Amino acid sequence: MTTEATKLKQARDEFVSQWGALGTQWGINRTMAQIHALLMTAPQPMTTDEVMEDLEISRGNAHTNLKELVAWGLIRVVVKKGERREFFEAEKDVWQIFTIVARERKRREIEPALAILHKYAEESREIDSTEGKAFHEQMRQLEEFVGFASKMADRVSSLKYGFAVQLATKLLG
Amino acid sequence: MTTEATKLKQARDEFVSQWGALGTQWGINRTMAQIHALLMTAPQPMTTDEVMEDLEISRGNAHTNLKELVAWGLIRVVVKKGERREFFEAEKDVWQIFTIVARERKRREIEPALAILHKYAEESREIDSTEGKAFHEQMRQLEEFVGFASKMADRVSSLKYGFAVQLATKLLG
DNA sequence: CACTGTTTTCAGTTAATTCTGAAAAATCGA
């Protein structure tokens, strides 16, 4: 192998490993982040067995996390002619990745929060005491803000990348 | 106790408990989220002992998470005249809470990611092979995007709430 | 300085999450 090829392989390996460690911070498990990094930097779609071998993980682990990534929409199943096995390839477009992650985070983090805030804002609506009013007001303000943020996330996600950049640059640059 | 007071107490307890469960999704531990919810809805600053009792947790746990919340800036230490104990009170302003959480997430999630992307974009800069160029390009695009997002987060966080709403509404409403 | 109340630390325990590996189920060609 050439020096260049070795260098690339090593850089890629390190990237995959470090991206995996980062995943923990992001609240997604290490393996999932590693597989994502691996496929994002793979020149070709990969099979479950190749992923297992590259990351030295079990079949069950590889399988579960590949399917989870497919569910997120961060990777796709690719079928090749004359091949029974499934191949996986990552979405590589950064804006696409961003909107997918944003959508998923909204679903898992924002929406449940909103539901809780709404529930307790409602339940405390009629309480007359000073403390009751304060509680209600706090719930209401949080609900209003989170609802607003949620809507903004939708709007931004639905923009085309170029337009989002243009907009942001014009306004805040 | 009046019916209203019972109702409020129950609503608040439930809110604290459910907010804690949500915390897990957000990548912060349950206790920390519970304490935050408790203090956000507390009519008065609370002591460590009161927090321990309310949530039925150990002194060590209460202490660690109170200090962590102080480090984030989501709660403050309050000293009362003639009292040796520390009291804690939460920041209740939603925009303040948002900017604090945004800053912390940026520090813990965005910046390390940016550092990694930058490192491997640099390391692969000179690799001439097709695969090397593709790897470099992927790193570069991710770095560019994450860097851009990071800057935007700063800009938005530094706005006054009213101005942020006005801006967002005008552009995307 | 000695006493009391309060905060901080941390070794050991418990709980939660993730991973393995093997078995079961599904898929496909002949």
Add this chain to the structure above:
DNA sequence: TCGATTTTTCAGAATTAACTGAAAACAGTG
């Protein structure tokens, strides 16, 4: 339908994260 290959499931093992409780350190008070 059978056999070979591939995917899926899941009970138990391993790992990681969170929590307890008690002891040590610290900070005021007389």
